[in-house]
Amino acid sequence: MTPRKRRLVFAAGALAALGVATTLVLNAFEDNLVFYYTPSELHSGKAPASRSVRIGGLVEAGSVQRDPGSTLVRFRVTDTAVTLPVTYEGILPDLFREGQGVVAEGRMDDNGVFQARQVLAKHDENYKAAEVTEALERAAPHAAAVAN
Amino acid sequence: MLPEIGQFALALALAVAMVQAVVPLAGAARSNAAWMRSARYSAFAQFLMVAVAYGCLTTAFITNDFSVQYVAGNSNSLLPLYYRITAVWGGHEGSLLLWVLMLAGWSVAVAVFSRHLPLDMSARVLGVLGLVAVGFLGFMIFTSNPFMRLFPVAMEGHDLNPMLQDPGMIYHPPLLYMGYVGFSVAFAFAIAALLSGCLDATWARWSRPWTTLAWVSLTCGIGLGSWWAYYELGWGGWWFWDPVENASFMPWLTGTALIHSLAVTEKRGTFRSWTVLLAIITFGLTLLGAFLVRSGVITSVHAFATDPERGVFILAFFAVTIGLSLALYAWRAPSVGLGGGFGTWSRETLLLVNNVLLVVAAAVVLLGTVYPLAMDALGAGKISVGPPYFDTVFAPLMLPLAALVAIGPLVRWKQDLPTRTWQQMRMTAIAALSAAAVWPLFYAHWSPYLALGLFTGLWVVLAIGLELHQRTGLRPAGLARLRPSHLGMHAAHLGLALVVIGVGMVKSYEVEKDVRLAPGESVDIAGYNFTFDGTYPLPGPNYMADRGTVHVTRGEETIATLHPEKRTYASKRGMPMTKASLDRGLLRDLYVSLGDPLDKGAWVIRVYYKPYIGWLWAGCVLMALGGLLAASDRRYRVRIAQAAPAKGKLAMGRT
Numbered sequence: 115m116t117p118r119k120r121r122l123v124f125a126a127g128a129l130a131a132l133g134v135a136t137t138l139v140l141n142a143f144e145d146n147l148v149f150y151y152t153p154s155e156l157h158s159g160k161a162p163a164s165r166s167v168r169i170g171g172l173v174e175a176g177s178v179q180r181d182p183g184s185t186l187v188r189f190r191v192t193d194t195a196v197t198l199p200v201t202y203e204g205i206l207p208d209l210f211r212e213g214q215g216v217v218a219e220g221r222m223d224d225n226g227v228f229q230a231r232q233v234l235a236k237h238d239e240n241y242k243a244a245e246v247t248e249a250l251e252r253a254a255p256h257a258a259a260v261a262n
Numbered sequence: 263m264l265p266e267i268g269q270f271a272l273a274l275a276l277a278v279a280m281v282q283a284v285v286p287l288a289g290a291a292r293s294n295a296a297w298m299r300s301a302r303y304s305a306f307a308q309f310l311m312v313a314v315a316y317g318c319l320t321t322a323f324i325t326n327d328f329s330v331q332y333v334a335g336n337s338n339s340l341l342p343l344y345y346r347i348t349a350v351w352g353g354h355e356g357s358l359l360l361w362v363l364m365l366a367g368w369s370v371a372v373a374v375f376s377r378h379l380p381l382d383m384s385a386r387v388l389g390v391l392g393l394v395a396v397g398f399l400g401f402m403i404f405t406s407n408p409f410m411r412l413f414p415v416a417m418e419g420h421d422l423n424p425m426l427q428d429p430g431m432i433y434h435p436p437l438l439y440m441g442y443v444g445f446s447v448a449f450a451f452a453i454a455a456l457l458s459g460c461l462d463a464t465w466a467r468w469s470r471p472w473t474t475l476a477w478v479s480l481t482c483g484i485g486l487g488s489w490w491a492y493y494e495l496g497w498g499g500w501w502f503w504d505p506v507e508n509a510s511f512m513p514w515l516t517g518t519a520l521i522h523s524l525a526v527t528e529k530r531g532t533f534r535s536w537t538v539l540l541a542i543i544t545f546g547l548t549l550l551g552a553f554l555v556r557s558g559v560i561t562s563v564h565a566f567a568t569d570p571e572r573g574v575f576i577l578a579f580f581a582v583t584i585g586l587s588l589a590l591y592a593w594r595a596p597s598v599g600l601g602g603g604f605g606t607w608s609r610e611t612l613l614l615v616n617n618v619l620l621v622v623a624a625a626v627v628l629l630g631t632v633y634p635l636a637m638d639a640l641g642a643g644k645i646s647v648g649p650p651y652f653d654t655v656f657a658p659l660m661l662p663l664a665a666l667v668a669i670g671p672l673v674r675w676k677q678d679l680p681t682r683t684w685q686q687m688r689m690t691a692i693a694a695l696s697a698a699a700v701w702p703l704f705y706a707h708w709s710p711y712l713a714l715g716l717f718t719g720l721w722v723v724l725a726i727g728l729e730l731h732q733r734t735g736l737r738p739a740g741l742a743r744l745r746p747s748h749l750g751m752h753a754a755h756l757g758l759a760l761v762v763i764g765v766g767m768v769k770s771y772e773v774e775k776d777v778r779l780a781p782g783e784s785v786d787i788a789g790y791n792f793t794f795d796g797t798y799p800l801p802g803p804n805y806m807a808d809r810g811t812v813h814v815t816r817g818e819e820t821i822a823t824l825h826p827e828k829r830t831y832a833s834k835r836g837m838p839m840t841k842a843s844l845d846r847g848l849l850r851d852l853y854v855s856l857g858d859p860l861d862k863g864a865w866v867i868r869v870y871y872k873p874y875i876g877w878l879w880a881g882c883v884l885m886a887l888g889g890l891l892a893a894s895d896r897r898y899r900v901r902i903a904q905a906a907p908a909k910g911k912l913a914m915g916r917t
Contacts, residue, residue, distance in 0.1 A: 120606065139626055139655050143633075146651035150644035168646060180858075185776045185866050204776040205497075205857030205866050208838040 148219060152252050153191055153198040156222065163221070169198065169228060170217045178212055191216060191228070193252070202230040209235040265330050265409040268318030272409075275311035275366070276399040278304055282369075282392030286385035290457070298385035302373040305388050308395060309366035316363050319408055320350050328419050331412040332356060338421035340804040348432045349422040354556060354572075355408035357435060361552075362398050364436070364443040369395070372447060372472070379468060386454035387447070394446045397579045405572045406556075421804065424831045424839045430490030438483030438510060442548045444476025445513060448520065449545035452538045453587060456594045461538065466528035469541075471893040473524060477517045478889035484510050485882030493842055498774065498853050498870045500878065503652040508631040509551030512624045516544040519620035522613050530602050530675060532610060535595040536617070542587045547624070549580045554631070605677035612670045619663045626655050657711070664718035664762050667755050668725040672732075690728050694721035705771050705873070715766030722759035726752045747895035754888030757881040764877030773871040776857065780864035788871035790852060791815045796863050797828075797856070805829040807841070810865065812854050814845060821845060821852070826867075828856045851875050 150168045151161045161167050174197060177190040187202050189212075200218055210216060210233060220230035282304030289297025319332075323346045328334040336353045337346055351357040369391045376384040402408070451469040455461040487507070492500040501507065520540040526533045557573025604610035630647040638644055668690075673683055698717035702708045727736075730752070734740025773787045781796035795811035807827040814821040822845035829839045842855035850873045857866035 124606065135622065138658070139629070142651050142654045143629065143647070146648040146654075148646045148648050150646070166648075168644075180860060183778070185778050185857075205868055208840055 153193045153196040154252065156198060156228070157196045161222070166219060166221050166231065168217055168219045169200075170215065171198070173210070173212050173214055173216050175213045191218065198228050199226070200228045200230050202233055206233055207235045211235075264318045264321055265327070265411065268315040268322075269407065269409040271311045271314040271318070272399065272403055272407075275308050275315065275362075276396065276403060278308040278311060279392050279395040279399055282308055283389055283396055284392075285389075286392070287389035287457075290382040290385045290389070293382075295381060298381050301385045301388035301392075304392065305366070305369040305373040308392070309363075309370045312359075312363050312366045312399075315409075316350075316359055319356060319359060320347060323347065323350055326419065328416040329411055329413075330408075331410045332408045334412050334416040334419050336420070336422050338419040338804060341419075341422060341427070342803060344432070345422060345427050349426075351435050352422045352426050352431075355402070355406045355410075357439075358398070358402050358406055358556070359408050360436065361439050361443060362395065362402060364439045365391070365395050365398060365446060368443055368447050372450075376468075382458060383454055383465075383468070386457050387450045390450035390453045391446060394450070394583075397583065401572070401575050401579065405575050421831065424805065424829065424837060425494060428490065428494050430486060430494060434483060434486040434490050436483075437479050437486060441476050441478075441480025441483050441517075442510070442513065442551065444472065444479055445517060445541075445544050445548050448473040448476060448517075448541045449587075452541035453590065456538060456590050459594060459597065461534050463528050463531050466524050466534075466537065467898060470521075470524050470528060471895075471898050473517070473520055473541075474889050474893040477514070477521055478886045478893070480510065480514050480517060481882055481886045481889065484514060485879055485886070488882075489879050492875070493844055493853075495840075497840070497855065497868070498842070498872065500768075500875065503627075503630070503647075503649045505631050505635075506551075506555055508627050509547075509554045512627050512631075513544050513547040513551060515620050515624040515627070516540055516547055519617045519624075520544055523617055526610055526613050530604070530610060532602055532604065533614075533617075535591075538595065539591060540617070540621075542584070542591060543621075546580070546584045546587075547628075549576065549583065552576055553580060554635075602676070604675070607673070607680045607683070608677050609670060609673045609675045612666055612673055616663060616666050616670070619659055619666070623656065623659045623663075626659070627652065657715075660762070661714055661718055664715075664722060664758065667758060668718065668721040671729050671751065671755070672725060686732075687725065687728070690724035691721060694718075694724050702770070705767075707770075709770060712766045712770045715762055719759040719763035719766070722755055722762075726756060745895055745897065747892040747897065750888040750890070750892030750895070752888070753891060754885045757884030757886075757888060760877045760881030760884060762881075764874045764881060767874035768872055768878070771871075771873045772875075774868065775870075776866060776868050778860060778864060779867050780862060783864075785867075785869060787869055788850075789816060790821065790871065792852075792854065792867075792869050794865070794867060797859075797865065800827070802829065805831045805839075808856065808859070810843075810854075810856050810867075812843070812867070814852055824852070824854045826854045826856045828859070846876060848876065849874060 148166055148168050149161070150170065153169055153171050155161065156167070156169060169191060171191040171193040174190040174192045177188075179188045181187070185203055185205070187206060189200055189202075190197050191200050192198070200220075202218070202220075214235065217234040218228065218230040219232040219234070220228055223229050282301060285297050285304070286301035289295070289300070319330075321327075322330045322333050323337050324343065326333070326337065326339045326346075328337075332353060332355045336356070337349045341349065349356075351360040369388060372384070372387055372391065376387065379387075448469055451465065451472065455465045455469075484507075487510070488500045491502070492498065520537065523533045523537045523540055527537045553573065553576040557576060630651055634645050634647055669683065669687065672686055694717050697720050698713045698715075701716055702712055730736055730741065730744075734744065775785060775787050777785045779785065779794035781794060784791055784793035786792075791814065793813045793815070795813060797808040797810040800807045800809040807829045809825055809827045812824045812826065814824060824843035824845060826843040827841040829841055831837045831839065840855050840857075842853055844854075845852040850871060853868075853870035853872060855868050857868055859865055
């Protein structure tokens with residue numbers, strides 16, 4: 115092989131490798147994008163049933179119930195227009211409180227219950243997650259403006 | 263009074279930084295030696311001013327001066343003294359001051375240790391560092407003044423975030439900033455070289471120890487951060503692919519590439535333009551990191567309060583700096599020349615592939631980190647990128663990289679034969695492969711991915727042994743003659759191998775269980791029995807804790823008694839915090855944390871079995887040690903002393 119030919123083969127190989135890598139990366143990226151929905155949007159069936167989504171809202175006061183025999187927790191998340199029942203198995207984050215904002219990741223089951231795989235409430239008490247603020251605004255722009 | 267002095271010192275520092283930026287660069291352009299010499303004095307003066315400001319803020323914290331807004335927001339009179347000192351960098355403004363202090367410190371170090379450099383080179387380097395300092399000092403003075411007074415004066419401080427009240431917090435941010443800021447020095451060297459147009463092996467040799475030191479600090483900072491998150495956040499995670507972690511990881515990846523490409527530039531004179539570009543990119547990523555953390559675009563334990571003005575300032579700073587650097591690069595780089603050629607199978611080629619892999623890895627992390635922010639900014643909806651994305655994409659990039667680490671040091675510069683490499687290495691490859699296939703059999707299940715990870719990790723270890731054997735016959739006398747930089751390389755590579763093995767093992771075999779336990783009840787995981795013995799109240803200096811007792815046994819053998827806590831910080835309006843308790847070991851950690859209290863003294867408890875997790879941090883320590891060894895090599899000083907026959911210790915060191 116002449117040096118010129120060898121360089122050509124080298125470049126072609128590199129390009130092919132780059133192409134394959136890009137495809138794989140974008141594929142993995144696409145598969146792991148988690149879209150965000152408000153309880154209202156979820157309720158109206160906007161979210162795809164096939165993939166994991168995030169929801170945000172306030173934990174409804176008095177809605178947290180623990181299963182006596184296991185680590186199962188039930189609570190309701192509201193954006194003031196629609197209230198969504200959520201179940202979660204495991205330990206809730208330290209900053210999870212009734213009446214406070216929460217973001218949950220998981221999917222809807224057939225009974226209209228949101229099965230959370232992960233619950234997030236990691237910001238401090240005087241700061242609201244952007245997702246939560248947005249959920250409240252989308253549901254009731256005026257109410258959210260007053261609440262803030 | 264002191265806060266005003268601090269503020270005044272900051273303003274002076276900004277003025278001095280401007281002088282440091284303008285005068286030496288102008289001097290270098292016009293060959294005015296006096297102007298160029300001024301760079302050193304400006305650097306000293308700037309450091310002095312920033313140090314005074316830093317001292318003033320620290321004093322305000324120690325004396326509980328709650329008339330300063332930043333102190334009131336981040337400290338409390340009940341806070342122990344050492345945390346009051348570290349609380350200085352517990353919030354945005356103070357940590358920025360620390361950042362600037364580090365930058366001034368690096369500049370002084372450059373000023374002190376660059377006496378042997380040509381005057382125009384050191385002047386340009388210090389001038390560029392001055393420009394960077396102008397940016398950060400301006401950012402602090404105009405958007406984030408730590409000395410802002412509070413009126414009316416607070417009676418009591420709002421307290422330091424409880425998660426930051428930990429020994430890990432004392433070291434993590436300073437080391438991380440040392441690393442971040444250290445890459446400004448590598449950047450300054452690159453820009454100085456572009457400006458002067460003399461971009462050769464000598465330049466690479468000057469730049470190498472600085473870049474390596476910055477990389478060492480960043481490695482320590484990231485490692486400590488991960489270690490801290492592991493035990494302090496209470497939930498056993500050691501890497502979350504959180505945007506802020508990514509912000510420090512991206513410059514680490516490109517910085518690692520930079521170290522290797524600098525080696526090629528120094529030894530073989532090639533890769534010059536690429537090296538300069540990498541230095542610019544790495545510095546750009548540190549600025550991007552600053553933007554991500556300080557603009558409020560993301561929420562996490564690290565993110566500071568939201569203030570769009572700050573985001574705009576950093577983004578503008580970022581755009582101007584990187585835009586100008588790239589413009590300079592486009593103008594100057596074509597004249598740099600290519601340097602020596604190299605064959606298809608040579609160490610240069612392997613290092614090139616190493617660089618490509620590292621940069622692609624950084625790009626992949628960048629995509630996952632910035633894409634959601636961009637979508638949100640464009641109003642295209644809120645999305646997040648799940649950690650599985652990073653995991654799936656990262657492993658296939660890192661495994662070939664680890665294999666390269668095994669092969670690279672045994673391949674000759676310029677030209678080698680693949681067959682020769684194969685003959686040398688086949689025994690090690692076979693040995694590593696067999697060990698990797700057998701090792702997982704001692705654990706729960708066998709997976710090809712893990713076997714591959716173990717193979718590359720073990721292969722690196724064996725290849726290091728092979729290289730040392732070839733070079734020294736493994737005789738003590740031979741080993742002692744090895745250059746520190748050579749040993750440093752092996753130490754860092756060994757560290758990487760440990761990390762690869764540790765990550766593989768912990769990802770494959772960790773066991774996590776959330777379980778409801780009443781006092782006296784127990785749970786079994788991975789052959790260990792955890793018996794919960796209830797909790798009792800335990801008051802701390804500025805918190806109340808429920809302290810649990812968990813006895814761990816294995817068969818008849820008592821392993822440990824763990825005391826996880828759930829703390830409530832009164833000063834933070836009852837903010838709770840989970841304090842995990844660990845039993846650490848060489849081959850595994852056991853980890854217990856208290857979740858939520860239930861009725862009748864029962865708790866939801868999380869127990870973990872984490873095999874080989876300690877290897878991760880041992881690996882980081884080795885990498886850092888390797889970097890230190892490499893940077894300490896006398897070669898960097900000796901040859902320079904040859905080039906510029908100089909005075910005092912340097913010359914004496916040669917005899």
